[in-house]
Amino acid sequence: MKIGVLQLNPIVGDIDGNCAAIRQGMAEARAMGADLCLTPELAVTGYPPRDLLLYDRFVRRAREAADALARNLETDAPGGPPLLLGGVEPNPCNLGKPVFNCAFWCEGGAVRRVFRKTLLPTYDVFDEARYFEPAPAQRPDDGEPGANIMTHRGRTIAVTICEDAWNDKDYWETRAYPRDPLEEAAAHGPDLIVNLSASPLFLGKQRLREDMLGAVARKYRVPLVYANQTGGNDDLIFDGRSCAFGPDGRLAGRAPGFAPAVAVFDLDAPRPDAIAPDDFGREAETWCALVMGTRDYVRKSGFSSALLGLSGGIDSAVTAAVAVEALGAENVIGVLMPSPYSSRGSVDDSLALAANLGIDTLTLPIAPIMDAFAKTLATPFAGLPEDTTEENIQSRIRGNLLMALSNKRGAMLLTTGNKSELAVGYCTIYGDMSGGFAVISDVDKSGVFALARWHNAHIRPAIPEATITKPPSAELRPDQKDQDSLPPYDVLDAILALHIERHRSARQIVEAGFDPATVDRVLRLVRSAEFKRRQAAPGIKLTPRSFGTGWRMPLACRRDI
Known part of the structure; x- marks a missing residue:
């Protein structure tokens, strides 16, 4: 049997556009000889639809679209292969949540079966129990068994949706949910397991997926085919890499990463060339995710161009390089806003970067505006020493100029702050934090340097060497260096990773070998910057815990962690 996987990049809420993409993908899969096709989870609506699911009309339209798509596929190719289509349907019962997350079996011009998702994740970025009712343990359905089982071409197929395949107690040595849909399906002796996923x-998740899914196939001694979404939707990146496994658990096929694709996996005669080559290196994955996430966020939000401030520093350089790869050099503008404290080297590095990337620049000196602020505030500030107030004014002047250009030109303003800065509040709210999208907000400072070196070695040597080697500085006062205010970045980033991504307390971090005073200082900065993060632009999630949808710290609280 040949299974066609439609690895799609949907736009959330674009029901008609998503169905058109599915229809086109089916035509390609049929031409490649597919006997059965799969879409990712919620392919009709795009994932995650979030609170769109609270609107009855949206849910009804999505369900009607599944029926219409089934009819259109039969018109396109009478007697063509069935499609397992990810979508939603209203819950006809007055009990529970009003919507089911489903896979529709489309065949012969109609939806013949409906399979419902059982396990609804509520951790990290997931909040599916807010919207969906889980599949009941037992339900009669046209004489079929209660488990999600279907017979096609003499083979018994177990249909699972994303999380349904992630609860194997033997692999995880524990169980997150009381039910295991795969165990329930295994009682019916399936010949194949399919998984519709978003x-x-x-970073590193595909290796985990392949190891876990391979273990499931090996455990039940049946082939497994996994269809994953690709593309960026808000802060989430879907890397695709749909794959297939033999009954021995070995990888039998993989679709390309970070791109739409139609892949057909032959379960009876797997081919070595069915496994698309991939680079699982940290910088390579980071680069692909940032480029795709930036491209999709800008374009799916209705923009075609972007602008950003160029400071001569490493963060704006990497952000500019990502923007050029994502949108094209002709659609990116770099804005230099030198102050009296900006070094000649920083200006030269910015201009060299722009020339290397092929982007246009604007230069808007801010000294006259700084003077105007100083005159206006002279009386209320009389007798008070200069401090970070004056530094923040510079940043907010730049933020205003950038937002004005964004408004006037209709271009998305990209912010350039990294995760280290966002974690400890080394950024100015309504200043350098102003913008529509925070490209590298889940890359720590150490990672930004590593990505710059990787970019120069693997993409093109566009980032000036001086930008990579000089000590980081905000250049808001004479001879300022980041390390005047923060611990060395290698120390800071190690502490932040333990606290944010691994949930380690201050005591545990000290026990790991870090200086107690430094740990206390860093964690106090993290706490005090919470209000800034709540107002930050959305960014791209790369780590197991980013400052996005999955970060839900209270603002007015006293943390003892």
Whole structure:
């Protein structure tokens, strides 16, 4: 049997556009000889639809679209292969949540069966129990068994949706849910397991997926085919990499990463060339995710161009390089806003970067505006020493100029702050935090340097060497260096990773070998910057815990962690 996987990049809420993409993908899969086709989870609506699911009309339209798509597929190719289509349907019962997350079996011009998702994740970025009712343990359905089982071409197929395949107690040595849909399906002796998924990326996740899914196939001694979404939707990146496994658990096929694709996996005669080559290196994955996430966020939001401030520093350089790869050099503008404290080297590095990337620049000196602020505030500030107030004014002047250009030109303003800065509040709210999208907000400072070196070695040597080697500085006062205010970045980033991504307390971090005073200082900065993060632009999730949808710290609280 040949299974066609439609690895799609949907736009959330674009029901008609998503169905058109599915229809086109089916035509390609049929031409490649597919006997059965799969879409990712919620392919009709795009994932995650979030609170769109609270609107009855949206849910009804999505369900009607599944019926219409089934009819259209039969018109396109009478007697063509069935499609397992990810979508939603209203819950006809007055009990529970009003919507089911489903896979529709489309064949012969109609939806013949409906399979419902059982396990609804509520951790990290997931909040599916807010919207969906889980599949009941037992339900009669046209004489079929209660488990999600279907017979096609003499083979018994177990249909699972994303999380349904992630609860194997033997693999995890524990169980997150009381039910295991795969165990329930295994009682019916399936010949094949399929999984419709919308699995967001964190760095290194594909290796985990392939190891876990391979273990499931090996455990039940049946082939497994996994269809994953691709593309960026808000802060989430879906890396695709749909794959197939033989009954021995070995990888039998993989679709390309970070791109739409139609892949057909032959379960009876797997081919070595069915496994698309991939680079699982940290910088390579980071680069692909940032480029795709930026491209999709800008374009799916209705913009075609972007602008950003160029400071001569490493963060704006990497952000500019990502923007050029994502949108094209002709659609990116770099804005230089030198102050009296800006070094000649920083200006030269910015201009060299722009020339290397092929982007246009604007130069808007801010000294006259700084003078105007100083005159206006002279009386209320009389007798008070200069401090970070004056530094923040510079940043807010730049933020205003950038937002004005964004408004006037209709271009998305990209912010350039990294995760280290966002974690400890080394950024100015309504200043350098102003913008529509925070490209590298889940890359720590150490990672930004590593990505810059990787970019120069693997993409093109566009980032000036001086930008990579000089000590980081905000250049808001004479001879300022980041390390005047923060611990060395290698120390800071190690502490932040333990606290944010691994949930380690201050005591545990000290026990790991870090200086107690430094740990206390860093964690106090993290706490005090919470209000800034709540107002930050959305960014791209790369780590298991980013400052996005999955970060839900209270603002007015006293933390003892």
